[in-house]
Amino acid sequence: MRKQFALVSMLLLAGCTHTMDITSQQTGAIVHLSFVEGEGNGDVDFSLNGKPYHGTWVYAPYNEGLWFGTEAEANATGVGTPRGAITPTGGNGDFVATTPGGPNLDCLFTISEWNGRGFGQCHDAEGAAYDLQIH
Secondary structure: OHHHHHHHHHHHHOOEEEEEEEEEOOOOOEEEEEEEEOOOEEEEEEEEOOEEEEEEEEEEEOOOEEEEEEEEEEOOOOOEEEEEEEEEOEEEEEEEEEOOOOOOEEEEEEEEOOOOOEEEEEEEOOOOEEEEEEO
16 A cells, blocks of 8 residues: 555656746846656756756655555554555755856755745856746
């Protein structure tokens, strides 16, 4: 049962495409890019300030989550054994995107696995700051 629920959870999360908006705090310029949640990592390709960027994002779910299942099922000795599964509620991710001649863009984000929304921040080596939103 636990393995079946975990598999169903992974299938529900896998393949969900989301949009990530990166907004310059200095100019207000917005870059839109897509990524697929549930795969754990993937490529990002976009253009920012007329320069092509490429990188790989990585996502790691929290080690905590919500419990689904019965509290306990007694065995022959009368000792209860939990039945069910824990599904993560969200996690953190990051990516570094590079462009020929620089500057690299370093981004950190948090995302909810319940609604697929998140937020974060990006910075480049020249000191420019960006807001990151996932929806």
